[in-house]
Amino acid sequence: MWPSSRIANLDKSIDDWVLFDLPRIAVLRLGHRPSRDKRITTHVCLVARAFGAEGVFISGVRDESIHSTIQKVMDAWGGDFWVEFVGSPMKVLDKWKASGGVVAHLTMYGIPVKQVKDMIPSDRDLLVIVGGEKVPAQYYEKADFNVAIGNQPHSEVAALAIFLDRMTGGAWEGMPFKNARLRIVPSERGKNVEQY
Template sequence: MKINVLRLDHRLKRDTRITTHVCLTSRAFGASKVWLSGEQDHRLMDNVRDIVNRWGGDFEVAYEKNFMKVITDWRDNGGKIVHLTMYGSQAQDVVSEVRDSNKDILIVVGGAKVPTKVYENSDWNVSVTTQPHSEVAALAVFQHMLMDGEEFNIEFEEPVFEVIPEAHGKHVNIHDENKKSHGIDH
């Protein structure tokens, strides 16, 4: 199952930090691509690409002004649409059905005001609690549930930086262009 994320209604002056976090969370929790709609933000996209270059993997970020084109194309190619909203079915009640569909999944993360056509064109409108909170938190929790915890086992190919988990301190391996590894402890 391939997972992509569609971030609706990005606003340059207001949403840069949260949209960046949507991208980073998507990547870390197993998505292969984020589509951005709303205002085009070359700087944000370049920053995300730079992180991918440094931390590894083949994650993509792309812009499409017409978010419905992304949704329609996804469906036309056999994929399913999950729209994260506090008004949907509870995540724990539908995540198995989404996973068992064995289809590629497009997770739609809202912006300022989500148009009705997004609700109508989604296979699942899904709520991670029925309370207002962060779209980044909802995305992380839902992707974790969808991946059934397997995101913890993702190995990002060809990283420059690689964190080595430790109970205390910081240990980062830095891989140079010759694929030699140098550890740095803090």
């Protein structure tokens, strides 16, 4: 589980919020194809942002519409999230490991998250790889952990959410986002949004 410092400042105002001494979490999304994957990759990015990652590397076909969609969300809802298209995803993996980070690849063929979670170091930067249907064998070999969010076929979007939930100990709940223009006031019925 992630250090509790991630949620240490919940009592303070959002401006005082500091994520101190925390390992970074980033996501590497493999093989984006604009025609087929636009919305899935957008959901991967939004889930990464909402569940505590700092950004997403995307490999495959460069797709500026992802950038602009995420930028619009950040303009409204805040945070310092980034999206970066990369030509060589394997280089991202290699560099991440070379600088001391740990790499977890989400795959239905891997070890169930319940069994593997406590083996993943929580004090090192974490790169989470989410693929498509055909992930080259090299990723299975080079990843420190091949993690299954269940051994049934479902969704890389759901897998990422559950994995980040487990790895951050649910710290995403109530996590504030800096410089938000809109903020939701939770409501039993209807919509209540504050503007700043």
